[in-house]
Amino acid sequence: MxxxxxxSFQNLLRKRTVERALDDELQSAVEVLTQEKMKGxxxxxxxxxQALIELGGVEQVKEEVRAVSFGKFLETFAQDLRxxxxxxxxxxxxxxxxxxxLALGIGANTAIFSVVNSxxxxxxxxxxxxxxxxxxxxxxQTPAGAGLQSSESYMNFLDWQRxxxxxxxxxxxxxxxxxxxxxxxxxxxxxxxxxxxxxxxxGVAPLLxxxxxxxxxxxxxxxxxxxxxxxxxxxxxxxxxIIGKSIQLDSQALTVVGVMPADFRYPDQTPSSxxxxxxxxxxxxASFIDQRAPHFLIMIGRLKPGVAYAQAESEMNxxxxxxxxxxxxxxxxxxxxxxxxxxxxxxxxxxxxLILLGAVGLVVxxxxxxxxxxxxxRATGRSKEISVRLALGAGRARIFRQLLTESVLxxxxxxxxxxxxxxxxxxxxxxxxxxxxxxxxxxxxxxxxLAFTFxxxxxxxxxxxxxxxxxxxxIDLNEVLRESGRGSTGSAKRRWTRNTLVVVEVALxxxxxxxxxxxxxxxxMLTHSSPGFDAxxxxxxxxxxxKAQYVKPDQWSAFFRQAVDRVKALPGVQDAAAALxxxxxxxxxxxxxxxxxxxxxxxxxxxxxxxxxxxxxxFQVMRIPLLRGRDxxxxxxxPNAPTVVIINxxxxxxxxxxxxxxxxxxxxxxxRPDFNARIIGVxxxxxxxxxxxxxxxxxxxxxxQEQWWVMVFVLRTNGNxxxxxxxxxxxxHSLDSSLxxxxxxxxxxxxxxxEGDARFRSLLLGxxxxxxxxxxxxxxxxxxxxxxxxxxxxxxxxxxLGAQPRDVLRLVIGQGMRAVLxxxxxxxxxxLGLSQLLxxxxxxxxxxxxxxxxxxxxxxxxxxxxACYIPARRxxxxxxxxxxxxx
Amino acid sequence: xxxxxxxxxxxTLDLLILKALALEPLHGVGVSRRIAQITRGAFHVSFxxxxxxxxxxxxxxxxxxEWRASENNRRAKYYRLTSSGCAQLKAEExxxxxxxxxxxxxxxxx
Numbered sequence: 001m002x003x004x005x006x007x008s009f010q011n012l013l014r015k016r017t018v019e020r021a022l023d024d025e026l027q028s029a030v031e032v033l034t035q036e037k038m039k040g041x042x043x044x045x046x047x048x049x050q051a052l053i054e055l056g057g058v059e060q061v062k063e064e065v066r067a068v069s070f071g072k073f074l075e076t077f078a079q080d081l082r083x084x085x086x087x088x089x090x091x092x093x094x095x096x097x098x099x100x101x102l103a104l105g106i107g108a109n110t111a112i113f114s115v116v117n118s119x120x121x122x123x124x125x126x127x128x129x130x131x132x133x134x135x136x137x138x139x140x141q142t143p144a145g146a147g148l149q150s151s152e153s154y155m156n157f158l159d160w161q162r163x164x165x166x167x168x169x170x171x172x173x174x175x176x177x178x179x180x181x182x183x184x185x186x187x188x189x190x191x192x193x194x195x196x197x198x199x200x201x202x203g204v205a206p207l208l209x210x211x212x213x214x215x216x217x218x219x220x221x222x223x224x225x226x227x228x229x230x231x232x233x234x235x236x237x238x239x240x241x242i243i244g245k246s247i248q249l250d251s252q253a254l255t256v257v258g259v260m261p262a263d264f265r266y267p268d269q270t271p272s273s274x275x276x277x278x279x280x281x282x283x284x285x286a287s288f289i290d291q292r293a294p295h296f297l298i299m300i301g302r303l304k305p306g307v308a309y310a311q312a313e314s315e316m317n318x319x320x321x322x323x324x325x326x327x328x329x330x331x332x333x334x335x336x337x338x339x340x341x342x343x344x345x346x347x348x349x350x351x352x353x354l355i356l357l358g359a360v361g362l363v364v365x366x367x368x369x370x371x372x373x374x375x376x377x378r379a380t381g382r383s384k385e386i387s388v389r390l391a392l393g394a395g396r397a398r399i400f401r402q403l404l405t406e407s408v409l410x411x412x413x414x415x416x417x418x419x420x421x422x423x424x425x426x427x428x429x430x431x432x433x434x435x436x437x438x439x440x441x442x443x444x445x446x447x448x449x450l451a452f453t454f455x456x457x458x459x460x461x462x463x464x465x466x467x468x469x470x471x472x473x474x475i476d477l478n479e480v481l482r483e484s485g486r487g488s489t490g491s492a493k494r495r496w497t498r499n500t501l502v503v504v505e506v507a508l509x510x511x512x513x514x515x516x517x518x519x520x521x522x523x524x525m526l527t528h529s530s531p532g533f534d535a536x537x538x539x540x541x542x543x544x545x546x547k548a549q550y551v552k553p554d555q556w557s558a559f560f561r562q563a564v565d566r567v568k569a570l571p572g573v574q575d576a577a578a579a580l581x582x583x584x585x586x587x588x589x590x591x592x593x594x595x596x597x598x599x600x601x602x603x604x605x606x607x608x609x610x611x612x613x614x615x616x617x618x619f620q621v622m623r624i625p626l627l628r629g630r631d632x633x634x635x636x637x638x639p640n641a642p643t644v645v646i647i648n649x650x651x652x653x654x655x656x657x658x659x660x661x662x663x664x665x666x667x668x669x670x671x672r673p674d675f676n677a678r679i680i681g682v683x684x685x686x687x688x689x690x691x692x693x694x695x696x697x698x699x700x701x702x703x704x705q706e707q708w709w710v711m712v713f714v715l716r717t718n719g720n721x722x723x724x725x726x727x728x729x730x731x732x733h734s735l736d737s738s739l740x741x742x743x744x745x746x747x748x749x750x751x752x753x754x755e756g757d758a759r760f761r762s763l764l765l766g767x768x769x770x771x772x773x774x775x776x777x778x779x780x781x782x783x784x785x786x787x788x789x790x791x792x793x794x795x796x797x798x799x800x801l802g803a804q805p806r807d808v809l810r811l812v813i814g815q816g817m818r819a820v821l822x823x824x825x826x827x828x829x830x831x832l833g834l835s836q837l838l839x840x841x842x843x844x845x846x847x848x849x850x851x852x853x854x855x856x857x858x859x860x861x862x863x864x865x866x867a868c869y870i871p872a873r874r875x876x877x878x879x880x881x882x883x884x885x886x887x
Numbered sequence: 888x889x890x891x892x893x894x895x896x897x898x899t900l901d902l903l904i905l906k907a908l909a910l911e912p913l914h915g916v917g918v919s920r921r922i923a924q925i926t927r928g929a930f931h932v933s934f935x936x937x938x939x940x941x942x943x944x945x946x947x948x949x950x951x952x953e954w955r956a957s958e959n960n961r962r963a964k965y966y967r968l969t970s971s972g973c974a975q976l977k978a979e980e981x982x983x984x985x986x987x988x989x990x991x992x993x994x995x996x997x
Contacts, residue, residue: 021964024954025915028963029934032916035959055934064939072946 022065026058080405087406088413094378095410098371101778102414102464104771105367106456107421108360112764114426114449116353121448124342125263127203128302132341133309135160135170135299135316137334151295154279156323156330157195160299163319166312168304171198172297175267176284178249178275179544179740183235186740189249191228191275192267193282199226201302202266208232209243209258216257216278223281225254228274229262249275251546251738252283267298268345283547284709292327300341313338352761355837359515359768362508364456366772368464369505370779375407375468376498377786383475396473403469404462411461415453419445422453433760467497498783502819503826509769509776510827510860511834516769517852518838518845519762525844526755531583532686534623535751539721540585541728541744542712553707559735560703560711561637564615566731572718577618578703578711583686584750585712585743591699592669595655596676609651609697610688611670613706619683621716628652629662629681637704644702645677651697652682666699670706677701690754692843714747721746761841773863781867784816788871795875796883805876812875816868817861824857900932900940902983905968905976908950912967914957915941941966949975 033051038044055061088095123129137152157172164170173194180187192198196212204211207229216224225247236242246253254277265272279285279297288294303312316336324330379386386399423445430443471494543563550556560578567576581589591611594600601607616632618624627649636644645666652661665678685695703711717724725744732741752759788795795808835847845852907913907921918941919932944950949972957963968976 024962025964026938028957028961029915031961032914032957032959032963035961036916057935061935061938064935065942068939068943068946072943 018069022062026055026061030055030058076401077405080402081409083402084406084409088410091378094374095413098374098410099414099417101367101370101775102364102411102460103417103421105360105364105775106415106418106453106460107425108768108771109357109364109456110418110422110445110449110453111425111429112353112357112360113452114422114445115429115443116357117446117448117452118443119346120350120353124345128305129342130340131168131303131305132202133301133303133312133338134341134344135301136337136339137295137320138337152297152299153292153295154195154285154289154297155292156320157297157299159323160316160319161195161197164301164312164315166303166307166315167301169197169201170299170301171195171201172279172299173198173267174279174297175269175273176277176282177544177742178277179251179546180231180235180247180249181251181738182248186738187235188740188742189231189274190269190271191273191277193277193279193285195297196278198266198276198300201300202264203302204260204264204266206258207261208240209256211258211260212276212278217280219280221278221281223252223254224257224278225249226258226260226276227256228260228265228272230272231274232259249277250283250544251548254281286547292323292330298344300344301338309338309340349757352757352841355515356761356764356768359512359765362512363768363771363775364460365463366505366508366775366779368460369501369508370775370782371407371410372464372467373498373501373779373783373786375464376471376494376501377782379403379468379472380494380790383472386472387475390475400469400473403472404465407465407469408458408461411457411459411464412454414460415457418457419450419453422449429764432763433756467501471497495787498787499819502780502783502816503823505776505779506820506823506860506864507827507830509772510824510856511831512765512772513769513856513860514827514831514835514852515838516762516765516767517856518835518842518847518849519758519765521845521849521852522841522843523755523758523762526691526758529691529844531691531751532624532684533583535747537717537719537721538622538747539715539717539724539728539744540582540712540747540750541715541725541741542585542710543732543739543741545709545739547709550709553709556707556709556711557637557704560615563732563735564617564713566734567713567715567728570715570724570727570731572724572727574716574718575617575621576713576715577615577621578713579612579614579618580703580708580711581612582712582714583688584690584747584754589670593699594667594669596665596667607655607697609647609699611668611706612698612700613703613708613711614700615703618700618714621714622686623716624686625684627682627684629679631681632700632702636702639704641702641704643675643677643705644680646681646683646700647679648683648695648698648700649685650695651699654697668699668701677705691751692758713741758841758843773860776860777863777867780816780820780864781870784812784868785871785874787815788812788875791875792878792883795878796880799878800880800884808876808878809872812872813865813868816872817865820861820864820868824860827860828853828857899983900936901944902976902979903930903932904937904940904944905949905972905979908966908968908972909976912953912965914963914965918966944972948972 030048030051033054034044034047037047037050040047042050052058124132126132135152151174152172154172157170161170171194173192175190176193177188177190180189194212196214196216199206199211206226209226212224212226215221227242227247232238232242239245242256242259245256247256248254260276267273280289282289285296288296301312303309313336316338320330320334320336324332389399390396426443426445543560545556545559550559564576564578567573570576589611590608593607593609595607614632616634616637619626619631629646632644632646635641645668647661647666655661656664661679661682665676667674667676683700686698687693688696688698713728715721715724715728722745728744729741732739795803795811798808798811799805831853832848839847903922903926904918907918907925910921913921915934915938919934919937922930922932941950941952945952945966948969950966951969952964952966954962954964
């Protein structure tokens with residue numbers, strides 16, 4: 001038996017064995033010839049030499065023989081292919097079902113793979129991308145890989161740039177937005193403030209003009225900007241003479257020196273970056289760019305060829321130690337990490353994508369098990385044809401190979417159909433995940449994806465064809481030809497194979513369903529938990545004051561005071577306030593603090609809180625409960641009022657477990673010199689950037705004491721908040737007609753955006769889970785339906801002998817459900833192990849959540865029961881007379 | 888044994904190999920020696936043509952191969968005529984006689 005299988009494989013994957021046999025044959029020929037010549041009196045070496053001459057070169061002979069084998073291989077293959085096509089055409093129903101089932105699996109795989117390919121597998125689109133690194137400064141205890149996007153001060157960056165020898169180039173930048181005026185309506189443009197070295201670090205060239213150059217980094221240099229091709233074409237009509245022209249960004253005139261091609265969009269953001277301004281020239285940075293303490297730039301670099309990450313890391317840390325000694329404003333507990341730039345760009349989407357790829361892989365396996373079952377059923381129908389061919393002298397290996405050609409052809413047809421599905425799938429993923437996936441526009445079906453799909457199709461074809469082809473090629477000739485195979489319904493081995501396939505299918509489906517169940521439950525918990533404030537009927541919109549016009553902080557406060565009053569007066573607005581930042585709008589400020597009068601914390605430990613500057617009615621507008629003490633009053637916003645702070649519940653719980661926080665003051669280390677503020681109230685916790693955030697300490701300061709040129713308006717509206725968007729804009733314009741209001745949207749839409757990742761993964765995994773459930777139930781149904789059809793005769797006898805319909809029902813369902821229950825048990829056990837992979841994406845649900853496990857097991861059993869019941873009913877209705885007369 | 892001779896042989900090589908194997912199973916070198924023998928040394932088949940032909944015949948099912956010990960106790964691959972090989976030999980012999988008859992008549996008619 002095993003010898004036969006071995007010879008089949010030899011036929012398929014013949015190369016190695018055949019080569020060795022050929023080699024042996026020729027060596028033995030050389031030996032025979034040598035012996036012959038030695039008999040003629042030659043010495044052995046001479047005899048051997050002449051033998052080789054006579055043979056005419058072992059390699060040449062081999063080559064000739066190989067040509068014969070290959071020609072034969074092709075000929076047989078073409079024959080099999082023709083035959084396979086004919087067979088598939090002959091049973092269009094089977095072919096359609098098989099191709100469709102597998103195409104769904106392959107299509108889903110190809111779609112996910114094209115995303116994985118462009119995001120995870122392909123290098124970043126820059127020359128020698130493996131040399132590009134991100135340098136992050138984190139607390140020593142931060143786990144590696146976390147906090148990649150930490151920031152650095154410009155002054156420190158300059159020191160590193162000058163001293164570090166591991167890098168051929170270092171750059172520092174930060175995402176920014178500016179307002180373009182003077183070209184129609186004011187437009188918000190995303191881009192970056194950067195060191196000029198960004199372009200040399202990434203190794204990119206401009207489309208027009210030049211990139212930023214070192215002379216642009218000098219304080220007081222001419223104000224210049226490099227713009228993106230999108231902006232150039234969109235706003236400036238692709239003006240060929242744009243270089244040297246002046247444009248208005250944030251009310252400042254900047255000279256355009258270059259245009260970058262559209263495929264350069266670093267730093268990646270949505271919408272894409274369209275301007276690059278030297279950080280040194282930025283008006284927003286002017287007040288702190290020459291200080292060491294404010295960390296606000298992301299640092300990246302290009303390693304010199306051959307320099308290892310660890311080597312660069314230790315050099316950076318050595319320089320940092322020197323800086324810490326020199327400047328007491330730097331934190332000695334911080335260390336520098338050097339990691340691949342790709343990890344910054346791709347982030348944790350990698351894990352999600354790989355999990356999704358694994359999940360669709362399971363879907364394909366289930367589809368394969370289904371088709372293997374269909375093929376097994378068909379093989380029984382074809383056993384006569386195959387027996388005849390065997391009787392006529394076809395080798396079993398030959399039959400095996402031909403059946404396998406048929407299933408691989410089936411796989412490839414499904415692959416082609418799957419590619420079409422994948423094409424739609426990729427489009428769907430793009431629109432679904434527009435904010436969740438980095439450099440999305442590069443996702444496409446390319447050569448790698450085609451190769452993947454082809455490989456997967458062939459692999460699937462072999463996988464589902466192997467068992468049926470094996471079993472068919474070992475048919476017992478006599479039994480089939482004597483036509484006595486009726487009662488035995490194929491061998492016990494064959495039935496065992498079918499049951500095993502059902503077990504495997506069910507187990508895989510259970511694993512997938514539990515994965516998707518856990519994610520769906522997390523998503524439900526996320527969307528149904530409270531953010532700590534009332535997000536309904538809340539409109540948000542931010543205003544960024546140009547610092548060229550609004551020079552002094554008191555001008556900012558005055559503007560926002562006036563603006564909030566006007567907005568409050570709008571019809572349809574119940575109440576309004578302004579704050580920076582507001583929850584879910586995508587930024588936060590981390591401040592250090594000490595409890596005044598308390599012993600200082602041990603070195604290396606700092607107390608941190610997220611800081612918010614707010615106008616007095618903020619808590620009322622947001623409906624954040626005031627738990628203790630009082631809210632800010634108008635008196636707190638008066639000039640020279642004593643500094644006060646409101647803390648949240650988490651800060652109170654963590655830092656004042658045994659005392660009344662209202663009797664304390666905090667020393668706050670923020671963006672200005674340290675100051676003391678008396679705690680006057682405690683408010684409830686709110687979520688900050690995501691519903692899955694754990695509670696974090698927060699402090700709230702009056703906007704007149706913590707002054708910002710940007711504030712976010714929050715409006716509590718009577719009806720649909722979106723309907724007030726233009727009214728908000730009009731009110732702001734009545735104060736300053738050049739000011740756009742940015743990101744005007746209902747709060748609920750910001751919250752929903754923040755859950756985009758969770759929605760993306762739970763939706764896709766849920767979809768795959770449903771697909772798995774459907775495929776598995778179809779599989780169970782088809783196996784049982786087939787078995788019932790095969791056993792009609794036997795059932796007829798049983799009923800004739802007095803078996804009740806109920807006994808028959810129990811017999812059939814029992815047989816099906818045994819496989820289902822074994823599969824469910826295996827699936828549950830596997831899921832217990834695998835659910836840990838999902839732990840970082842779970843919220844409000846444990847990775848071994850009993851409810852999810854039980855629900856999935858019950859759901860699958862019920863569906864499987866239904867799939868068993870239909871054929872079982874058919875069996876129950878067997879008429880003994882008809883069944884016995886049947887053949 | 889000039890090159891021109893080998894060309895002539897190409898069509899008849901299969902026939903010669905089948906004929907050589909008709910008596911007893913032989914290994915590759917043996918086939919070559921037997922052909923030399925039955926053609927009285929007139930034809931010397933190069934191994935570069937012999938081995939591919941043997942493999943082709945094996946695939947067509949005219950001969951089957953088996954490893955066994957050679958005359959001086961070395962392992963060698965022996966080829967044996969199958970029943971379809973015997974039939975093929977008969978057919979080729981017949982068509983060869985035809986060709987000889989026709990060609991002789993044609994040559995002598997002048």
